[in-house]
Amino acid sequence: MIILKVGGGKNINWDYIARDIAGLKEPVIIVHGANYLMKDISARLGIGERIITSPSGHVSRYTDEKTMEILLMTYSGLMNKKIVASLQTYGINAVGLTGADGKLWQGKRKEVILAEEIGKVKTIRDSLTGNVVSVNTGLIKLLVNNGYTPVMTIPAITEDGELINVDNDRAIAIMVRDLGIKKVVMLFEAGGLLQNLDDPSSIIKHIDKKDLDSYIGKTAGRMRKKLLGVKEAFSYGVKSVYFGDGRIEKPLTSALAGRGTLIN
Amino acid sequence: MIILKVGGGKNINWDYIARDIAGLKEPVIIVHGANYLMKDISARLGIGERIITSPSGHVSRYTDEKTMEILLMTYSGLMNKKIVASLQTYGINAVGLTGADGKLWQGKRKEVILAEEIGKVKTIRDSLTGNVVSVNTGLIKLLVNNGYTPVMTIPAITEDGELINVDNDRAIAIMVRDLGIKKVVMLFEAGGLLQNLDDPSSIIKHIDKKDLDSYIGKTAGRMRKKLLGVKEAFSYGVKSVYFGDGRIEKPLTSALAGRGTLIN
Numbered sequence: 343m344i345i346l347k348v349g350g351g352k353n354i355n356w357d358y359i360a361r362d363i364a365g366l367k368e369p370v371i372i373v374h375g376a377n378y379l380m381k382d383i384s385a386r387l388g389i390g391e392r393i394i395t396s397p398s399g400h401v402s403r404y405t406d407e408k409t410m411e412i413l414l415m416t417y418s419g420l421m422n423k424k425i426v427a428s429l430q431t432y433g434i435n436a437v438g439l440t441g442a443d444g445k446l447w448q449g450k451r452k453e454v455i456l457a458e459e460i461g462k463v464k465t466i467r468d469s470l471t472g473n474v475v476s477v478n479t480g481l482i483k484l485l486v487n488n489g490y491t492p493v494m495t496i497p498a499i500t501e502d503g504e505l506i507n508v509d510n511d512r513a514i515a516i517m518v519r520d521l522g523i524k525k526v527v528m529l530f531e532a533g534g535l536l537q538n539l540d541d542p543s544s545i546i547k548h549i550d551k552k553d554l555d556s557y558i559g560k561t562a563g564r565m566r567k568k569l570l571g572v573k574e575a576f577s578y579g580v581k582s583v584y585f586g587d588g589r590i591e592k593p594l595t596s597a598l599a600g601r602g603t604l605i606n
Numbered sequence: 607m608i609i610l611k612v613g614g615g616k617n618i619n620w621d622y623i624a625r626d627i628a629g630l631k632e633p634v635i636i637v638h639g640a641n642y643l644m645k646d647i648s649a650r651l652g653i654g655e656r657i658i659t660s661p662s663g664h665v666s667r668y669t670d671e672k673t674m675e676i677l678l679m680t681y682s683g684l685m686n687k688k689i690v691a692s693l694q695t696y697g698i699n700a701v702g703l704t705g706a707d708g709k710l711w712q713g714k715r716k717e718v719i720l721a722e723e724i725g726k727v728k729t730i731r732d733s734l735t736g737n738v739v740s741v742n743t744g745l746i747k748l749l750v751n752n753g754y755t756p757v758m759t760i761p762a763i764t765e766d767g768e769l770i771n772v773d774n775d776r777a778i779a780i781m782v783r784d785l786g787i788k789k790v791v792m793l794f795e796a797g798g799l800l801q802n803l804d805d806p807s808s809i810i811k812h813i814d815k816k817d818l819d820s821y822i823g824k825t826a827g828r829m830r831k832k833l834l835g836v837k838e839a840f841s842y843g844v845k846s847v848y849f850g851d852g853r854i855e856k857p858l859t860s861a862l863a864g865r866g867t868l869i870n
Contacts, residue, residue, distance in 0.1 A: 383679070386651055411684055415647070418702075419683015420675055423761070423769065426706050431767030437708045437745075438682075442690050443701045444754055481701075484752055490708055490745070497687070503695030505687065 343369050343486065345514055345523050346594060349530035350375030350421065354588040356428040359529065362594040364432040369486050370594075371517075372436075372493045373510055376421035383416050384409075394457035394466065400570075401563050402455075405470045405507040410497065413507060414440075417495045425493050437490045441498035442505055444481040447474045447513050449498035451506050472506040474498050474513040477520045511571025519578035526580055527597050528568065529588030534602035535565070549605045551576045572605060582606040607633050607750065609778055609787050610858060613794035614639030614685065618852040620692040623793065626858040628696040633750050634858075635781075636700075636757045637774055640685035647680050648673075658721035658730065664834075665827050666719070669734045669771040674761065677771060678704075681759045689757050701754045705762035706769055708745040711738045711777050713762035715770050736770040738762050738777040741784045775835025783842035790844055791861050792832065793852030798866030799829070813869045815840045836869060846870040 346363070348354060363370050384391050389412060392404040403409065422438040429436035441447025451472040457464045485492050497505040498513065517523060535557070537544035549557060554573045558566060572583050583605040586597025596602070610627070612618060627634050648655050653676060656668040667673065686702040693700035705711025715736040721728045749756050761769040762777065781787060799821070801808035813821060818837045825833060836847050847869040850861025860866070 414687045415679035415683040417683075418687050419679040419681075423678045423682050423704055423706055426704075427763060427767050427769050429767075430706065430709065430763055435708055437703070438706075439701070440687055440690075442687055442694065444699055445694065480752075481754070484748065488744075488748055499691065499694055503691050503693075505691050 343371060343521065343523060345517060345526045346370050346372045347510065347514055347526065347528045348372065348374045348588055349528075350377035350379065351531035351588070352378040353531055354529070355590070355593070356425055358591050359588065359593055360428045360432045360434060362592050363429065363491075364434055366594065370491060371482060371486065372425070372491065373514055374421060374425055374493065374495050375510060376417040376495065379416040379421055380412060384412050387412065394455065394459075396456055397458050397463055399562070399566065401567060402471060402509070403507060404457075404466065406468060407470070410470050410505060410507065413497060414505070418497070422493060422495050429491060429493065434491050435489055436493050437485055438493045438495075440495055441474065441508065441513065444478050445499055446478045446481055446494065447498035447508065447516075448476045448478070449474045449500055449506050449508050451500050451504060470504070470506050472498065472500065472508055474508050474516045477513075477517050479520045482517075482521065509567060509571065511568050512574060515571050515574035515578055518575045518580045522579065524579075524581040525584070525598075526572075526575060526582075527584045527586060527594055529586050529593050529597065531587075531589060533587045534585045546603050547600070549603060551605055554605070607635060607785065607787060609781060609790045610634050610636045611774065611778055611790065611792045612636065612638045612852055613792075614641035614643065615795040615852070616642040617795055618793070619854070619857070620689055622855050623852065623857055624692045624696045624698060626856050627693065627755075628698055630858065634755060635746060635750065636689070636755065637778055638685060638689055638757065638759050639774060640681040640759065643680040643685055644676060647684075648676050651676065658719065658723075660720050661722050661727055663826070663830065665831060666735060666773070667771060668721075668730065670732060671734070674734050674769055674771065677761060678769070682761070686757060686759050693755060693757065698755050699753055700757050701749055702757045702759075704759055705738065705772065705777065708742050709763055710742045710745055710758065711762035711772065711780070712740045712742070713738045713764055713770050713772050715764050715768060734768070734770050736762065736764065736772055738772050738780045741777075741781050743784045746781075746785065773831060773835065775832050776838060779835050779838035779842055782839045782844045786843065788843075788845040789848070789862075790836075790839060790846075791848045791850060791858055793850050793857050793861065795851075795853060797851045798849045810867050811864070813867060815869055818869070
């Protein structure tokens with residue numbers, strides 16, 4: 343079983359991705375973002391996005407109730423169901439789920455978040471954010487063993503039934519641990535991890551998992567988060583992580599053939 | 607197994623509903639609307655709603671692509687996941703699904719819709735609407751037999767993977783047929799079917815299923831649609847349909863105890 347993570351960029355081509363999955367023999371479980379849609383709908387509803395940076399440089403979305411509502415609309419509503427429809431078009435019997443459905447991703451809410459703003463560290467107590475601590479592997483296996491392809495996204499849910507925003511990439515690490523996954527493919531809007539952000543052809547072909555810390559030190563924002571998630575996935579036993587381009591034809595098989603960045 | 611249909615009104619109390627379901631012994635599968643939210647978000651996004659009436663008096667939502675997007679955001683995103691969270695709070699392991707997930711509700715798109723506007727009949731060809739023709743009973747049974755409670759809503763999906771807006775109440779009739787359901791409970795923002803719309807206490811306690819046509823003739827809009835769905839459910843073998851108040855404590859057990867309108 344492969345975990346396929348697809349970013350939420352505007353130019354991700356789900357038609358290409360769905361066609362590629364349809365030709366694959368190994369079962370795939372899918373995790374997706376919806377970042378572009380979230381930004382777009384937030385703006386159209388006149389609700390500002392607030393991205394906070396922890397003192398250790400970790401970037402996250404400040405998630406109050408209004409933000410959670412837009413997150414539900416865009417990630418689990420619009421994006422998830424459009425993906426399900428794309429997959430169904432190619433005969434893949436997709437079932438869209440959030441981490442709340444069937445307590446798929448059970449998490450703990452952070453009581454306090456530290457945010458660095460203009461050099462000052464602030465304490466935030468009302469953000470509906472947290473971390474995934476366990477995965478309902480029974481539900482994933484039930485679906486996969488019966489021919490369904492789970493398509494998963496945020497939010498997660500706490501033991502008390504509270505919806506929380508979590509980091510998709512860290513949720514993947516927990517699924518690696520609890521499902522014994524060996525291969526993770528991550529598609530986004532670049533050919534792989536780039537040596538030089540201004541040069542799309544400067545793809546780093548291979549990263550030794552031992553060198554992940556040095557790359558984490560050199561990156562920022564979303565890519566840094568992605569690499570932190572990858573590092574955690576290796577600590578839980580993943581064997582290979584493939585970064586690839588989600589905009590091109592045959593994106594998944596290209597990434598698996600090593601045309602992006604291979605980490606192992 | 608009981609089908610519980612809950613309307614999408616503003617004052618529906620999901621906390622009461624969830625608590626009531628938690629105390630029930632018989633498994634419940636849930637279908638819900640999100641009409642109030644759909645109206646609200648459409649208005650906030652500056653997209654007008656267009657309700658069309660067929661020459662036979664059937665009311666439906668004109669669903670172009672933009673409307674489908676808002677439908678996905680509100681029905682399958684915000685509303686569905688809030689309901690899942692409410693149910694999880696009471697230990698009910700809910701799994702939210704649209705008719706597209708796992709081809710749960712497979713439908714056929716109407717190629718042409720007739721709409722009566724100011725006395726004239728117009729032909730509409732681009733509305734993403736249709737009817738459910740079959741239900742993936744395997745997925746519902748798989749979930750229920752493993753302790754999950756399906757929470758279902760529109761859209762449905764065509765054989766080609768196209769998302770279509772369908773009538774929830776008619777989808778229920780098809781589930782009655784394909785799952786052999788005997789009891790359906792419908793909760794909304796009234797005590798039952800009212801003799802006089804201006805008098806909330808004028809609840810019609812009992813309707814003989816043979817008299818449904820006469821009630822269909824006397825009602826309009828959503829209630830007419832509901833009764834048409836109920837009539838279809840009887841033609842497929844349902845034994846009792848209970849209308850009840852979705853705003854009160856113990857709404858489901860009250861309806862089952864005959865405190866609303868019983869049709870049989």
